[in-house]
Amino acid sequence: MSRRTIESALLARIRDIGKKNKIWRSYIGMGYYNCHVPHTIMRNMFENPGWTTQYTPYQPEVAQGRLEGLLNFQTMVCDLTGMEVSNASLLDEGTAAAEAMSLCFRHNKRRRIVLSSKLHPQTVSVVQTRAEALGLDVVMVDLEKDDLDSILENRDVSGILFQYPDTDGSIKDFSEMTAKAHANGTLVVCASDLLALTLIRPPSEFDVDIAVGSTQRFGVPLGYGGPHAGFFGCRQSLVRLMPGRMIGVTRDASGHDAYRLALQTREQHIRRDKATSNICTAQALLANMAAMFAVYHGPKGLKNIASRVHNQTLLLAAGIREAGNDVKEDIFFDTLCVVPAMQQSEIQHRARQREINLRYYTDERVGISLDETVKMTDLDDLLWVFGYQGTAEQLVERIGLEEIQKKSIQSSPFRRTSPYLSHPVFNSHQSESRIVRYMKSLENKDISLVHSMIPLGSCTMKLTSTTEMMGCSFPEFTELHPFVPLEQSIGYLQLFQELEEDLCEITGYDRISFQPNSGAQGEYAGLRAIKSYLEARDDGHRNICLIPISAHGTNPASAQMAGMKVEPINVARDGSIDMKHLYAKVDKHKHNLACLMITYPSTNGIFEETIREVCQLIHDNGGQVYLDGANMNAQVGLCRPGDYGSDVSHLNLHKTFCIPHGGGGPGMGPIGV
Numbered sequence: 028m029s030r031r032t033i034e035s036a037l038l039a040r041i042r043d044i045g046k047k048n049k050i051w052r053s054y055i056g057m058g059y060y061n062c063h064v065p066h067t068i069m070r071n072m073f074e075n076p077g078w079t080t081q082y083t084p085y086q087p088e089v090a091q092g093r094l095e096g097l098l099n100f101q102t103m104v105c106d107l108t109g110m111e112v113s114n115a116s117l118l119d120e121g122t123a124a125a126e127a128m129s130l131c132f133r134h135n136k137r138r139r140i141v142l143s144s145k146l147h148p149q150t151v152s153v154v155q156t157r158a159e160a161l162g163l164d165v166v167m168v169d170l171e172k173d174d175l176d177s178i179l180e181n182r183d184v185s186g187i188l189f190q191y192p193d194t195d196g197s198i199k200d201f202s203e204m205t206a207k208a209h210a211n212g213t214l215v216v217c218a219s220d221l222l223a224l225t226l227i228r229p230p231s232e233f234d235v236d237i238a239v240g241s242t243q244r245f246g247v248p249l250g251y252g253g254p255h256a257g258f259f260g261c262r263q264s265l266v267r268l269m270p271g272r273m274i275g276v277t278r279d280a281s282g283h284d285a286y287r288l289a290l291q292t293r294e295q296h297i298r299r300d301k302a303t304s305n306i307c308t309a310q311a312l313l314a315n316m317a318a319m320f321a322v323y324h325g326p327k328g329l330k331n332i333a334s335r336v337h338n339q340t341l342l343l344a345a346g347i348r349e350a351g352n353d354v355k356e357d358i359f360f361d362t363l364c365v366v367p368a369m370q371q372s373e374i375q376h377r378a379r380q381r382e383i384n385l386r387y388y389t390d391e392r393v394g395i396s397l398d399e400t401v402k403m404t405d406l407d408d409l410l411w412v413f414g415y416q417g418t419a420e421q422l423v424e425r426i427g428l429e430e431i432q433k434k435s436i437q438s439s440p441f442r443r444t445s446p447y448l449s450h451p452v453f454n455s456h457q458s459e460s461r462i463v464r465y466m467k468s469l470e471n472k473d474i475s476l477v478h479s480m481i482p483l484g485s486c487t488m489k490l491t492s493t494t495e496m497m498g499c500s501f502p503e504f505t506e507l508h509p510f511v512p513l514e515q516s517i518g519y520l521q522l523f524q525e526l527e528e529d530l531c532e533i534t535g536y537d538r539i540s541f542q543p544n545s546g547a548q549g550e551y552a553g554l555r556a557i558k559s560y561l562e563a564r565d566d567g568h569r570n571i572c573l574i575p576i577s578a579h580g581t582n583p584a585s586a587q588m589a590g591m592k593v594e595p596i597n598v599a600r601d602g603s604i605d606m607k608h609l610y611a612k613v614d615k616h617k618h619n620l621a622c623l624m625i626t627y628p629s630t631n632g633i634f635e636e637t638i639r640e641v642c643q644l645i646h647d648n649g650g651q652v653y654l655d656g657a658n659m660n661a662q663v664g665l666c667r668p669g670d671y672g673s674d675v676s677h678l679n680l681h682k683t684f685c686i687p688h689g690g691g692g693p694g695m696g697p698i699g700v
């Protein structure tokens with residue numbers, strides 16, 4: 028078949044698969060919201076290889092454009108949260124929260140963390156999983172009912188994590204809690220929502236130490252759960268403990284300002300197992316899109332979007348109450364938690380008739396979260412679901428706008444008075460012609476694969492074909508909320524299943540997990556799998572992880588996070604593993620050997636000829652082999668890790684397969700076992 032025929036066949040097939048996904052209106056919330064991706068950002072960034080194919084900006088002289096974009100991201104996060112410093116994005120809200128809790132632990136070395144029960148459930152899960160490996164004890168509390176004094180008084184709590192507005196939509200004052208925590212030497216972390224923060228007081232006004240969250244609703248498609256950029260802001264005094272990349276402004280020899288990565292000695296590629304985290308790829312493209320959304324709309328535009336969402340929610344709440352339902356919270360932004368007059372199953376039945384997804388709690392409650400795409404007719408349908416007889420417009424006429432506005436944030440103590448996004452960049456590009464020129468001017472400062480090849484050592488950079496990219500912007504893939512019922516995501520499930528089969532065939536493994544959203548996350552997940560396997564065999568004491576010094580910097584950082592102890596293995600002059608040193612180390616640690624992490628081919632580009640012998644040696648001594656398969660293209664079709672003795676690997680689909688690199692993400696690091 029010719030290339031042309033293959034490409035059109037591929038598109039037809041991906042369209043067919045997409046059709047199996049059902050796009051209902053989802054008001055499920057929980058950190059994921061519909062949004063209008065501005066078409067100009069969609070076309071000029073998301074679908075533009077000049078933005079999607081750069082490498083991570085380690086060479087600032089060829090990356091000034093995307094560094095400026097990421098600096099805008101940091102400014103946006105600092106302004107909206109009120110925090111003093113911000114990093115240039117993390118992988119998502121859950122991992123940002125987990126990173127924040129590890130920061131608290133590194134800061135004061137205390138082994139208990141307190142989580143509010145009003146966090147998004149997935150945030151709680153991620154933090155719990157991470158805490159386990161670090162040996163931290165997690166305490167869940169109801170911040171309104173439980174006695175915080177008695178929890179804090181032993182001075183053994185490193186940090187408290189709460190959400191504002193919380194997962195049920197409530198907005199509460201946390202100043203007292205923060206003061207108590209600080210009095211006991213405990214740090215305070217606030218998970219928040221950037222759109223809400225355009226209207227409500229920023230977390231900094233409660234004196235929190237760290238603010239985290241997702242920037243998804245700033246013009247990044249839902250995509251059934253990602254990729255989206257997480258954010259992380261903190262006090263200046265904590266900056267050296269902050270995870271991830273940070274952009275700084277510096278002055279060059281001729282006195283011009285320039286951008287570059289700042290404080291890199293915190294990071295894994297230099298500090299290895301002493302790094303502040305294993306973050307490498309961190310959704311850079313999506314962070315750039317979110318920042319550009321703020322540049323395009325500006326502070327007034329963002330506030331208009333937020334006010335509209337809030338006013339619709341006020342209206343909806345009034346109608347739902349009119350129809351005899353109980354709305355739990357007093358002050359809210361965009362989310363209502365309803366105890367319906369009808370049974371929950373009846374609400375569900377009615378919602379289904381209108382092809383609407385809501386959040387159904389395990390008790391009778393129902394959650395509804397609105398967003399910038401909601402129209403008056405959508406409100407009519409929601410009112411109908413909850414038994415209100417009439418339209419939204421009739422409701423306004425009946426009750427009156429003034430009455431509806433009584434519960435507004437604007438007339439509450441939470442009204443935001445501090446300014447934000449006053450920098451000229453957020454106030455100069457509000458027309459289409461200006462925003463396209465701005466995006467193009469940044470793009471033109473960078474080297475990407477539209478200019479030349481990028482000849483890097485280990486990271487394999489490739490130009491993802493247009494055909495491969497097109498499916499990414501089909502609504503059948505972009506508009507799905509991650510928590511829709513499975514029968515609405517049959518297309519996605521088919522993709523996962525077929526991709527798993529293909530990757531198993533390519534790697535020689537038996538099963539693949541698609542959860543990890545970067546290579547480093549894959550390493551972490553894979554090492555945790557090894558740890559659990561060893562525990563299941565009553566080998567839980569095994570915690571030594573051998574890592575040749577030719578391994579990627581994320582390897583030792585991930586091993587440390589997974590609760591393992593790193594022992595480096597030397598390399599010989601030609602760059603291959605020093606086998607004598609390996610034998611000696613294995614012998615020394617044979618009773619506690621958990622695994623070996625090997626990058627193959629190594630970052631020196633070497634296919635170790637001794638790979639089978641190495642794997643056998645580790646197995647003979649009770650350990651497992653983790654093979655870093657980030658750059659699997661060196662092996663595809665030639666050999667398979669599963670055949671020559673490896674047990675677990677991650678693959679970086681943003682390096683070897685057809686996910687674009689995006690200047691440091693989107694990432695996708697599935698693991699094979």
Ligand SMILES: *Cc1c(COP(=O)(O)O)cnc(C)c1O
Nearest residue numbers: 307308486545546547579657694
């Ligand atoms: C890129 C890379 C990683 C890290 O992957 P991220 O997606 O950036 O986290 C790990 N190992 C090797 C060999 C790599 O090249």
